[in-house]
Amino acid sequence: MRQGWWLLLTGTMAIAGAQAEFRGFWVDGFNEGFHTPEEVDTLLRRVRTANMNAVIVQMRKRGDAHYLSPFEPFATNQQPGFDALAYLIEKAHGMQPPIEVHVWVNCHPIWPGNGWPADPKHVLNRFPEIQTENLQGERVTEVGYGMDWGHPLANAFFTRVALDIIRRYDIDGLHFDYIRYTGENWGYNPVSVERFNRRYGRTGKPEPTDPLWKQWRRDQVTAIVRKVYANAAAIKPQVKISAALITWGDGPRDTDDWVNRSAHSRVFQDWRGWLEEGILDMAIPMIYYNQANPERARFYLNWVTFLKDHQYGRHGVAGIGNYLNSWENTLQQIEIARAPSPKGNRLMGVNFFSYAATSGNGTEGGARRYEEGFYQLLGERAFPEWVPTPPMEWKHHPTRGHLMGTVLKARDLSWVDGATVELYRHGTRIRQMQTDGTGFYAFVHLEPGVYSVVVRAEGLPAAQTQTVVITPGLTTALHWLLGETDALPLRRLKSLNDLPDGTRVLLMPKRVLNDTLSPDQPLQIGELLGEHTLEVQLREQALPWLREDRVAVLGTLTTRPDGSRMLTDAVAQWLGVL
Structure with a gap:
């Protein structure tokens, strides 16, 4: 009987595998996988044996980097000086056929719960104020210290970390993990609470179950996803934005039941909403259930079915917990993922957790590691022939465009938190949102044409x-300065030649021309198009400025001994990549 079942399973899977399909491994940074060139070579050999076409590699674990980052310290468990990401991209893209490289970044966790980072470059030493807290004021979550998305500086810092990877490396995708809170008792960073109270006229600390407070925290997480998505589309429109997503417990029956699931109600990760808005290209829910347990097998089926029927024109991929399952049960879960839902909808592929833990007995600690037979099994029975990943038509043949921008106060370039941005077409308001804590807004996947934008605060x-x-396929930036200022707003740098020293001027938007990695290094800015440049001496520099950043600058005009002009006593605000 078992032999006959295997023959049927193998035949069915071979037919399904003939079409384009995402097939990937999560490759974590704690175990062997990419710490040395030899580990990368072994990884790619096994991926090729399994006939996979993608790897999702964890380049940020807890505020560290397995690549060369201007923002975060180098991972201590990495071969010193070895840029794992650069080497992996070169090797994976050089294979025939090539293997996609998606960069996995842990978003919320930034340090284990014991001790404190010694490196002054670590985000906890730079900005300790961005930590999340619970209702009791404690700061160590179940995953250690974590960033609180309700603090605007956490939003700003993480966005720049993510976009730096996209800008400097030829990656195929950026993959969020822990893009959430750890539970409804968390998210009580004092700055976030103060922002919430100011927005809604409240005082004190809201209760964890307060519906408005829960939605506030949900909005803070969504704001990060939206901001990275819109800016990533401006830098490299083909880069795929994906996420590892929560599925705790049984799957929802429908969209009404979705709001009762843990992702939405407990950790404030509205990934169904992200797919519907179009700020997530590929959803990979972590449907980690032991198929040998009938209840857990039902959970798996229900989540896979929900995902099939709620992709909203994007890509749903089943995240399979092979580390909990026997080889046979992993193959069974692949087949379930590939089958159509009762409504006739299909997923776009499968992804396995993990590359290191290849099979198990249903428990966290029972996983077996790096079984060569597992990679061979996938290549022989699940994926007998290589196929490419499915094309994303909205990226390869776009028919719509995006709009994004930042709203600042003209007097000091501070962020305008909670400004209302309305989008009109033919006199009718079609969308509306409030700016996040960094003054950012974005409307994605707009039909081409002329729009009016109204901002009020x-x-x-x-x-x-x-x-x-x-315009189809393009991202347009529209930045705003609100209120009065004692500075002279200027559009062009050449206008500075006619002004006397001591004039306070405001410039926006301008292009950063140099990487400024230390506070004593002056900032060089230029026109978006044109040859005029200007040196800027900043009052302070919290984060590095990187070439091709877009900034607003407010400073005092000065003439140097050589006759050239510069700005001193200046402040600058990051506007994004456009």
Whole structure:
């Protein structure tokens, strides 16, 4: 009987495998996988044996980097000086056929719960104020110290870490993990609570189950995803944004039941909403269940079915916990993932956790590691022939465009938190949102054409209106300065030649021309198009500025002994990549 079942399974899987399909491994940074060139070579050999077409590699674990980062310290368990990401990309893309490289970044966890990082470059030493807290004021979560998405600086820092990877490395995708909170008792960073109270006229600490407070924290997580997605589309439109997503417990029956699931109600990760908005290209829920347990097998089936029927034109991929399952049960879960739902919908592929832990007995500690037979089994029975990953038509043949921008106060370039941004077409308001804690907003996947944008903010002058043209496949930036300023707003740097020393000037947007990695290094800015440049001496520099950043600058005009002009006593605000 078992032999006959295997023959049927093998035949069915071979037919399904003939079409484009995402086939990947999660490759974590704690175990062997990419710490040395030899580990990378072994990884790619096994991936080829299994006829896989992608790897999702954990390049950020807890505020560290397995690549060369200007923002975070080098991982201590990495071969010193070895840029794992650069080497992996070169080798994987050089294979025939090539293997996609998706960079996995842990978002929330930044340090284990014991001790404290020694490296001054670590985010906890740079910005200890961004830590999350629970209702009781404790800071060590179940995964250690974590960033609180309600603190604008956490938003700003992580966004720049993520976009730096996309800009400097030829990656195929960026993959979020822990893009959430750890539970409804967390998210009580004092700055986040103060912002919430100011927005809604409250005082004190809200209860963990307060619906408005839960939605607030949900919005803070979504804001990060939206900000990275829009800026990534501006840098490299083909880069795929994906995430490892929560599926604790049984799967939802429908969209009404979705709000009762842990992802939405406990850790504030509205990944169904991200797919619907279009700020996530590929959803990979971590459907880690032991197929030998009938209840858990039902959980797996229900989550896979929900994902098949709720992709919203994007890609759903089943995250299979092979580390919990026997080889046979992993193959069975692949077949379940490949089968159509009762409504006739299919997923776009499968991804395995993990490359290191290849099979198990249903428990966290029972996993077997690096079994060569497992990689061979996948290549012989699950994936007997190599196929490419499915194309993302909205990226390869875009028919829509994106709009994003930042709203700042003109007097000091501080972020305007909670400004209302309205989007109109043909006189009808079609979308509306509030800026996040960094003044950022984005409307994605807009039909091409002419739009009007209205911005208003409490305590600042009346609404401003601008017109913008949306073009298919392009991201358009529209930044705003609200309120009065004692500085002279200028569009062009050459206008500085006619002004006397001591004039306070405001410039936006300008292009950063140099990497400034230390506070004593001056910032060089230039026009978005043009040859004029200007040196800027900043009052302080919290983070490095990187070439091709876009900034707003406010400073005092000065003439140097050689006759050239510069700005001193200046402040700068990051606007994004456009």
